Amino acid sequence: MSAPTVGRRSRGRTTRERVGGGSLRDPRRALALASAAVLTAAYVGVLYRITDVVGGTETLLALVAGTVVGAGLLARFLRPAVAFVLALALFVAGFAWYVLSVPNGLLLLNSFDSVLVDTAALLTGLSVLRITAAGTWALGFAPAPVFLSWYFAVRRRYVPAALVGGAALALFVLTGDAGVTLALLGAIGAFGAVGFGELERHGGRRAQGETLVVVLAAMVALPLVVSVVPGGAAGPLAPSGGGPATVEGSLLSADDRVPIQGSISLSPAVRFTVESDRGEYWRAGGYDRYTGGGWVRTGGSRPSPGLLREPPGNTTSLRQTFEAEASVNLLLGAWRPTSVSGAAAEGARLTELGGLQPAEALSAGDRYTVTSAVPNASPDALRGAGRAYPERIEERYLGLPESTPNRVERRTDRLTANAENPYDTARVIERWLEANKNYSLDVTRPGGNIADAFLFEMDRGYCTYYATTMVAMLRSQGVPARFVTGYTSGQQVAADRWVVRGLDSHAWVEVYFPGTGWVTFDPTPAGPRRAAERASVGDARGTNASSVDTGESADEPLTPTPVPGVDGSTGTETARGGQGDRAERLVEDTPAGANDTNGSAGVGPSTPREGAGNAAPGLDGGGGAGGEGGGPLGLPRPSREQVALGVVLLVGLTAGARRSGATGRAARAVWLRLPARGSPTEDTERAFARLEYLLSRRFRPRRPGETPREYLAVLDAGERARRVGTLHERARYGAGVSRAEADEAVALVDALVRERTPLLGRLRRSGGAGPDSI
């Protein structure tokens, strides 16, 4: 008759039921939705990090929550095709909003090429954080994938849901914003959603669910094992900090971001020689966006014109000629470079923050010349510079992550209560940091906000920590500041020659003053830093490593050489960020001898481990085992990640144990030894159940049709067992047993259990007792 009709009708009904949503009481449904939520959390987590850095977290969360609710409601009656169109519309609307809110956004649209280039850049590792209007971008991006994936999840179509969510996450994996942890979390969410969803659709049983849990736990645990195995992955997801990275490696990569690491070492290898009239800080690049766990440079770079704009205010011209002693991917120069020339600087690019970038890496022997206009405004001039900051400066250089604790601002308020102008504020902070924190390369990288942690929880750190903290404190006071990396002046080997080693790499602070521009401050105490550097060079020479020295530097004594006053300013409170201090600091020890301990890293900054990168410092490498070289699990300090990992392993092992029946056996073992007590009848029956269990372990279980009496007879069980059997028979089928008889049964079985207990029991059995021992 009309079988198809029936089929169609029933299918229709099923669909309606399914769309009905509800039935969260089905654990498979609940787990599948929870997994979908994990996946969503993974990529929304990336967006959250972005909005945390640039502002707008609450808006984002409200938007995501609203979208999830909306998707849940619409899923009841919207057809998939319509939903898809709606998601597309959301995406286009979000993108349009972003374009409209960006200055010159519409112009950008006209130049289709640049959109393509930007997209390609994003997909090849350009952090979303480098987008100038990253917050707007995040808000515009979020609704479409969240809507579509939840629409499908609520309709029980977990595969499309996982695909949409996975695509969103994949985008952030490509941009490098999703660290390994978030990516793994998302993968587990996607896998779990599909897996539990399939179980739900096909009526999977509990055992299958447990197997799935085991697999998920293995997904988390196995990457760790890989890193333990020799020759395993180079960048495992292990709750430990980077390996033996160098300060230089962490600061001076060609990348547009600086992650902050834990313990770190110094490379004594020579990088540059500089011919210059004066020692200066050789600046490599600046960073404007503080993510709480590191630094990002927003905006792009452009080809540098031959002559760059000079800063306003009084400047001193300084001509420097750099010669690379090793392969380096950097162009250095004292702030602020006005022109660059030489073969090596061909095609150099200029970042929006005034740093130079080479077209291609320099090799040993390459030379280039930079002319800089060094600002030399006096302290008084800077004090009087006022706070009339240009809007573009305020927008860019005052941002702090929303998650930055208020106590940073409160502490800074208190410290700088007497400072009446930005210059004094900067000086107070600089001095306070120099005086109150110890210099050390051996630190545990804190989780969360680095500035807050350094300010309140750490008593030591190195230049990255000092500079980061100072910038955060200044920004909390409304003073535009940025984080700068480069090299200190190095070892002076002649009146106008400086040898710059890897260990001279440094991070410091630039503060903006109207009328003067960016002025250098350095909150890192100079003495301890130099001592550490001297020790490193000494060690390297002691081991006869090569490339520690150039011909000139080898014979110089390892004693500080005072540097002639750099300019006419007086005292410590000089312009240009305390020139006096810096002058002292610029005095580098002059080592003699030659060699390289760190022979490795080659030149050019070793790339810092991006492992659980900067996108999610809250989730990554807080363990900070660093140079102490512990394995992933080698240290007895459980970090949050280790605890989380432990929980995952525990859940996996529990599920696995349940699958293998170990929990059941354990429960049995306890039950066997600690029986509950009740009425005489119950006690006797429990005693017999325990006896039966013992016998089943020793011989075989009682067959279905076998009566207890037959069972004991067939097994030729011993006297005590038969007595228990008789008592059990009376208790269960007859008039019952007395208290004394019940106790007798329990005592008999207790004795049998004791004899069966491993070790003791084994000894007894090996004593030749046959089956009758039970």
Added chain:
Amino acid sequence: MNDTDADAESSAGGRSSADGGRARAGTAHPRGGSLSIEDVRRVAGDVVENTQKVIVGNRAAIEHIVVAMLGRGHVLLEDVPGVGKTMLARAIARSFECSFNRVQFTPDLLPADVTGVNVFNRKSREFEFRPGPVFANVVLGDEINRAPPKTQSALLEAMEEGQVTVDGETYRLAQPFTVIATQNDVEPSRTYELPMAEVDRFMKQLRLGYPDPAEEAAMLDRTVGTHPIESLEPVAGSETLERARTTVATVEVRAPVREYVTRLANDTRRRAELGVSPRGSLALLRAAQARAALDGRDYVVPDDVQREAESTLAHRVRPGAGTNATGRDVVRAALDSVRVE
């Protein structure tokens, strides 16, 4: 079982019988009052022993018949002729000091030939009832399947009701009353097969089987002179049997056992076209009670049920048409698969 329990019960039983009645000379069995379980065990044991003076071997069959008598049931013996069915019935009847009648069922046998008939007494000019062979404690219905259904049903009504009705007049049968019927299954063409509904009324169906050579030789040796049945002495009175039945009815059947029986019956219903009827379950429980008493126990254990299951259930089961399985196979399968709890 353990002896201490049995001793305790036996001494208790001894006391109660001493209080309840006077011991009868010549036998160890008390009269009057109720019998203890231990008394029942001893009486039943004596009867079995006594019967074995006549019947060589086949102790299990003797016990089964005693169990059926104690459980107020009737027995269907199904076997070839000449294996001692009649002698077995007579010996047991005599051991219990019961009256015994034998009816040979033939195709021309009428219901009145079984139940009795009203005869006109010329002297008193009244009809008076002349009781048929069914009026005895133990009735052997030989080759019951050779009589037409109407005659069969006369006997079956007597079995079920414990009474017969002749010309509208109802007469109570002797108590205790046990029918031991035999079926001849060698000549199926000349028989009326008993309908399932009627077979269901027998508590047990048994097969004696041929004695093994040694037993047969012993039997010949014993019977070649005067048949020992002639000199067989009773070991208990028929009123003892009646009181033993009362005692057996009090044997305790706790919930786990009742449930076990129910599950067994259900299992046969699942396995066969026609499974065990509720009447079958009841018969099994009664037989199990008697079996427990034979064991000297005042409660039924699953072992009792298992021992009685085959003989009480197999003939009530009709396996599916297409299968080779017999009722016995179905019951065995049920026993193997139903969990004893």
